[in-house]
Amino acid sequence: MPKPYFRPLMQNVPVRPAGAVTLAGGWTWFTHVEVLSRANEPFIIAAADVPQDVLDRLTAPRKPVAGLDLSRPNLMGILNVTPDSFSDGGQFTDPHLAREHALSMVSNGADIIDIGGESTRPGADLVEVEQEIARTAPTIAAIRKSSSVPISIDTRKACVAAQALAAGASLVNDVSAFTFDPSLAQTTARAGAPVCLMHAQGDPDVMQNDPRYDDVLLDVYDFLNVRIGVAEAAGIPRDRIIVDPGIGFGKTIAHNLAILNRLSLFHGLGCAVLLGASRKKFIGTLGDAPEARDRTPGSIAVALAAVAQGVQIVRVHDIKDTKQALALWQSVHQGEAADVT
Template sequence: MSYFRPLVQSGEIRPDTAVTLAGMPHLWFTHVEIMQRNAGSEIVTVEAVPGDVLARLSAPREPIAGLDMGQAQIMGILNVTPDSFSDGGRHNELTDATAAALQMAQDGASIIDIGGESTRPGADFIEIPDEIERTVPVIGAIRAKSTVQISIDTRKAAVGQAALNVGANLINDVAGFTFDPELGSVAARAGVPVCVMHAQGDPKTMQNDPQYDHVVLDVYDFLQERIAYLESLGVARTQIVTDPGIGFGKTLEHNLSILRNISLFHALGCPILLGASRKRFIGTIGKAPLADDRAPGSIAVGLAALAQGVQILRVHDVGETAQAVRLWQAAR
């Protein structure tokens, strides 16, 4: 099997043969890297790319939860948990969580991702009633005061349904809709978009020596299979966001390999979300042991991903990221 990674470029001056990437007028490509598992890669011009592949690479992405996928969107992270790796315990109170969400919306987040179960390495399972109790009141309070889009970060159908009932607009499953077989059906019945993420193992064990044959292609194959599964349930491909799952069952080198090749995932025909904010590899490379000190490194990784056409950045530091994106766009 061959995999096609567009070699993304930008700028107003472009060759006549250039193909626009995913409907984003500022990004284009004239060449593609053909990747294979048991052979070296090959660089070819766009004329050598199969028509169906080229169509998926170039087709504009439809809006997700009303958000334009032709430009960068920021998803703000709101963990209403006592033990998340970066902000655990900060938003346990309803008033604090609501205020934090409204501030993120003001600072530039177009969607707020709310999670009630920590997915940090080594985290324990949270029972459904506890997860609902943590998330649903916060979603309802935010919705009563704001029209900002809201994502529920959960692996469980009952939690997803309860969140949708009070105003959530998107289901974000770090287990790629493999943990609870009913969660995909909940999304399909409600007609809401989903984000399908790759993870190797569950949070309790995922960092215990993760192994891959070819991390980028293994992740691609997983996401492709999950997209087909969700389509079989009635979720439209145009309403599926993909997330390669930085830090979820991956070493530092695995993470870097995915980041270097992230434009490959455009061949799935779906928007791409990057969730690298404050992750351990940023602290290791950036020499920032404390998660709160990793905003600069997180922003650097995010801007590199935007240059490869990633549409959504999931971040803790919304205001700083929004400022960086505005300046990056202006300079380009």
């Protein structure tokens, strides 16, 4: 019998019918689940008919991670201290400017700041460890002197993460899910830090060279399931793990849309889910916005679609605009003014 995968069919309206169950202790609920497999056509069953262990993972409230309340949507502000990131490269290489931008994002509603010193855009080259540390650690320290906001270090390298955590970072965000530098798992575990594990097919310099999958949705799910096991074996408990399907990392437009269409599947991993799609190329292609700076409306649309599927963290460039859109989305669905503080 082919392995089944269970995707909750999310609802957001206030009135819930009998048999409805809450997803992950959050703001969405479901009464039915889509059953997927690699061999059969999808079909739908009642939530009550889902195997109990699967249902437990789907419904168990997510514990706070890095100070984030996962019972509500959270905004992760992007801060690249690089010269070559696809959207904001070169704007915040000065630690003072980076600090001011981080504090501005916090004042506009960011719940966590994600700091990266190595571009992982398609075609990007590897950055040496010493240079990546020099870009990130001083910026983290400068922000920490002025704010207690959670900070994540966006890195694939153990030495960079260690210096970032020592400077005040709260979370490790690894786009390679411990495949690039396996020692990063032990570094993260020893620090008692949470981690975000992301799926990518190939390193940034080659990842967009004709990416292929048997079934992109299920392949990404299985990859993340295996990497969660690696993290747990290193001593990082599942309730300190976030998963990210890696939109745009070794994926075509069709791959990205297939993942976004059934994004709620990833809640079955029993972890919080993060989505990072802000200003990415597929948004520009579909939304007729060649310049990254013009992709804010499309980025917000994708972020709200993710929140509708219960995604707990959305990683965005445009905090103020996304915060406003989220407040209105929640108010409309709740039928009253939403508390998004």
